């Protein structure tokens with residue numbers, strides 16, 4: 001039986017159209033999901049949209065549209081983005097779906113049953129943009145620590161006894177040191193919890209766009225309690241006996257941006273502990289993108305539209321650049337020039353050139369036939385075995401969400417392969433030693449095959465094209481080391497990563 005692997009992204013607010021930040025988390029999760037599938041895991045990859053709450057309600061009001069009609073429209077933009085990004089979720093969840101509302105209400109009932117919910121009244125600060133409550137002491141110049149405006153709220157509200165879970169959470173973090181990553185973020189969370197936890201307001205009465213509180217329909221559930229529960233809905237909750245739940249819960253990885261770590265690493269485990277459900281194994285918070293040095297915001301008019309970039313550069317290049325530009329976990333600055341340079345240097349000149357020079361040489365000089373070699377020289381064996389090591393390194397990096405290391409390991413092999421071509425000079429061997437030329441080309445085709453399997457999770461379209469050119473139709477790591485068959489013949493190759501012309 002395959003080992004299950006359950007990975008999630010945040011579900012995105014449908015207050016506006018998707019931007020580069022949403023694309024980033026989704027692509028990163030897709031790369032991990034694709035790698036795990038190719039590595040023989042039974043993968044469940046969940047993404048979707050977060051459709052309730054005051055922020056979405058206000059956006060619908062501003063658009064003068066009924067909230068349901070509004071969320072249907074905006075959610076579709078996110079769903080339609082998936083194939084454009086070449087992202088392959090197993091389910092695209094929406095919190096306005098009936099099964100999710102049922103799950104959120106079941107979660108509520110569990111918290112009532114455990115004695116973790118009581119009725120009170122909230123008076124304090126709230127940021128609609130962050131959908132978060134803030135203590136007076138957290139405000140900076142009258143704003144939320146995130147810079148978002150806050151408003152004073154006074155309304156009847158149900159509370160979750162978060163304070164009760166302070167010690168159990170701290171014990172849990174200590175016993176599960178890998179639960180929160182990267183380590184710097186983990187330390188921040190631990191410090192925050194050590195500072196003391198206040199009970200959390202978990203219902204609202206001043207608007208009604210949300211999941212109704214069971215038994216008290218004047219209240220709608222706080223959007224974060226509703227939203228976090230999506231990770232359970234996605235695998236069949238509230239039916240905890242169903243195969244999908246039993247297979248996939250607890251989740252292996254919640255991938256999130258650093259902005260929402262507190263919700264995932266404090267509130268969510270507390271809700272789960274209180275409701276008697278298992279806790280996810282890991283929450284990884286990645287960093288924040290800026291655009292040419294500036295915070296990305298609608299008011300600055302510098303929101304980056306992933307669709308425009310993909311139209312121009314293709315999904316593969318976009319995926320690669322996002323993962324390559326920053327160490328996963330750190331903040332990154334996006335620039336068009338940086339993107340173009342990456343595409344030319346790493347994709348066109350390094351990877352594309354390797355594939356094109358080898359395949360077009362075979363096509364032109366060897367009638368398109370790849371001959372199997374009977375014997376291999378030490379340098380041939382070395383370059384092939386280096387790729388086996390690279391697979392191990394990539395596997396290890398994926399396990400720790402070190403996506404930049406995935407790229408490092410693969411591109412080192414690409415540089416080595418180009419150096420091997422330069423050293424072995426198949427064009428000179430053609431006259432001097434045709435037998436050796438065939439060996440070198442055979443080694444190179446096997447190197448390219450392994451490389452394409454390694455790049456597949458990041459560059460799915462191009463890698464597939466390369467593998468199909470080589471006659472490889474099974475995209476799994478199980479056959480990573482299998483050598484190509486005798487006398488495979490190839491079609492005329494075309495460059496998979498065209499160079500981008502310099503801007504004039």
Ligand code: ME8
Pocket residue numbers: 009010011012013014020021022024025050227228230256257258259260287288289290296
């Ligand atoms: O927070 N850089 O939804 P959201 C990097 N609905 N990542 C970014 C980014 C940027 N500049 N901007 C957005 C919500 N992101 C809730 C989540 S989950 C149960 C509910 C990414 O639409 C990043 O993953 O505001 C961040 O955490 C997420 O989008 C926030 O999306």
